[in-house]
Amino acid sequence: MNLKLLVLRNTINNLSKINAKPAFGKSKGLSTISAAIYPSLYRISSGQSYAYLQNPKSIFRHIRYIHFSRETRLGYASVEAQLVSGDSEGEEEEDRTLNEFLSRFIWIMRGKLSEVFTDCNKETIDGMLLVIVEKVVEEMEKGGIQQMDNSTVAMPSQEFSEDLWRTVWEVSNMVLEDMEKVRKKEKMKQFLQSEEVKEMCRFAGESGVRGDLLRQLRFKWAKEKMEENDFYESLERFRHKKEEKGGGVLDKHAVAAEDTPEVSSLPKRKGKIKYKISGMDLSDPKWAEVADKIHERQEMIWPQEPKPISGRCKLVMEKIISLKKEDDPSQLLAEWIELLQPTRVDWITLLDKLEKQNPDTHLKIAELVLCEESFQTSDHDYAKLIDAYAKKTRVEDAERILKKMVESGKMPDSSTATILVHMYSKVGNVDRAKEAFESLRVCGSQPDFKIYNSMIMAYLSAREPRLGESLMIEMKEKGIKPSEEIYMGLLRSYSRSGDVPSAVRIATAMDYAGFQPNREYFSLFVEAYGQAGNPDLARNNFDNMIKLGHKPDDKCTANMIAAYEKKNLLDKGLDLLVQLEKGGFEPGIATYTVFLDWFGKLQLVEEAEQLLGKIAELGEVPPLKVHVSLCDMYSRAGFEKKTLQALGVLEARKDELGPHEFERTIGALIAGGFVHDAQRIHGIMEEKGFTTSEKLKMALTASQALSKTRPLKR
Helix, strand or coil: CCCCHHHHHHCHHHHCCCCCCCCCCCCCCCCCCCCCCHHHHHHCCCHHHHHHHCCCCCHHHHHCCCCCCHHHHHHCCCCEEECCCCCCHHHHHHHHHHHHHHHHHHHHHHHHHHHHCCCCCHHHHHHHHHHHHHHHHHHHHHCCCCCCCCCCCCCCCCCCCHHHHHHHHHHHHHHHHHHHHHHHHHHHHHHHCCHHHHHHHHHHHHCCCCHHHHHHHHHHHHHHHHHHHHHHHHHHHHHHHHHHHCCCCCCHHHHHHHHCCCCCCCCCCCCCCEEEECCEECCCCHHHHHHHHHHHHHHHHCCCCCCCCCHHHHHHHHHHHCCCCCCCCHHHHHHHHHHHCCCHHHHHHHHHHHHHHCHHHHHHHHHHHCCCHHHCCCHHHHHHHHHHHHHCCCHHHHHHHHHHHHHCCCCCCHHHHHHHHHHHHHHCCHHHHHHHHHHHHHCCCCCCHHHHHHHHHHHHHCCCHHHHHHHHHHHHHCCCCCCHHHHHHHHHHHHHCCCHHHHHHHHHHHHHHCCCCCHHHHHHHHHHHHHCCCHHHHHHHHHHHHHCCCCCCHHHHHHHHHHHHHCCCHHHHHHHHHHHHHCCCCCCHHHHHHHHHHHHHCCCHHHHHHHHHHHHHCCCCCCHHHHHHHHHHHHHHCCHHHHHHHHHHHHHCHHHCCHHHHHHHHHHHHHHCCHHHHHHHHHHHHHCCCCCCHHHHHHHHHHHHHCCCCCCCC
């Protein structure tokens, strides 16, 4: 505790405003203190108050309310006590000893006063402590306090009662004993590091002594060395003392008495005491104002402790923690609130326990807590709960909390908008993601890389790569470097749609950004040129990939074969496959699927069925495209049984079918004469919300008019 004597003296200016007759008059070197303080001082002399002095329970709480905290005192090293005159080494050592004594004494005495006089404010306690410290300093300047007898206490003056002076005496002896313990501890450290003790430890270690036993022996040897050193020092002091007095007889009792530290008197002092910290004079009143401001800030940042929970309240809390997901916690929460009267820190403690021990009910109770007045709900609490629901992709729950937030009068800030952008981008709701993104701009917050990345990926999922590219350009203008993932996402989107110019533009931007082409890069250009119907340029990129050391995988090879399929160049496709197999390439399910679809369109039923067997040998589930190709092939070939089998698989997986698959299947059924089946599949297509093309509508109308019958079973 950094309580300085001169700072205490400055409090007299405030205390002296109380117009009352002083009870004690003036002490040496002090201003007169108002009489309002002294009755409190005399109350210490009562037996009941003195009993309370023996049990200081809230010392630390009062210490934190002093001008400087104890932590600050420890951080500053020690307070310098300087005399007006006297600069010798012995006096400096005496200054340090006195400083430590007064610091410890004031710390303990303030705690005892604050424990007894709970109704007194800070200024009153400071005044009491000022009188006590001044009297102790006055006695120190006289040459020390004589040891007092318990039965008849020799009072140095009439200002203190017997019990109060006894308390001062006990605190003084307590401080001196603590200082002696610290001195011995520091001295013990020196002997632990002495060469003799280290040598003995090395010898013990070589002899096989390890662990706790070695540590015990080390402390034992150090203690013996310290006691031996103290003994010889006491003899040396005794010898000097005898020489000064002219004597020379050694008395063992005198040695023992000399060796025992005297703790029955306060240190002697001459002159006036002046306190400084790191060279700064604390007599300036500005330091009191600074200390008060520091205390106010500490009150704001120091975490409060939750209330202790026991008895019935503890049982209710355990029931809350053990609730099931479907249980209603409202009644238990109401009972818990009535028993505990919780504050915000109590609520947070409960929610933390729920999050660790019962995550199923954590979010439900966290949502109920938002309405509790004692929880002191903030914007961050709403945002935190929205984020928790967003991470679990529970969009409806997150939107419900957002609605509650707005209804409570709290508008979403930038952090909440960021959470919504990530959530809607993750679920592919590009419209809501765009709204959240625009609200983020309205808040005046600049989107960071993560927000741009989420928004661009949302546009790519919605097949709007141009909007994503515009955001990427905006990122560059703001100095945010797009990642390779963003470039590859845009390149992937343009390539699969066959937009070669846009794909080339993204590739050029990647080159300027310093990203090196990889296997997927070339594979996407093979796919882009294949979708655009240019197998020659697709083959050029395919060959360049091989030249750069990238071995084509199954997907890249399938893209190249699909490029040849666009132009029906079957011979080139087969030649490519033969060349790759000579180099050790093994076709996978993607390559087999492209060839099977190609053979099906050519009505090469036996060859297609052979490839179907190859896919089965791989042990993988055939993709949906295989069943669409088989249904198309068997329907046009007139195989009724196999057509219905393939159609049954497609109906079972109807949720995976897109508009292109529906159109091809219905067209094949009409071409094969399966009109009723075509109409049924068309009904499923409309239920899914897909729009029928004009060509397919005309085919359905024509098939109904002609009433074409099914072919015979083959």
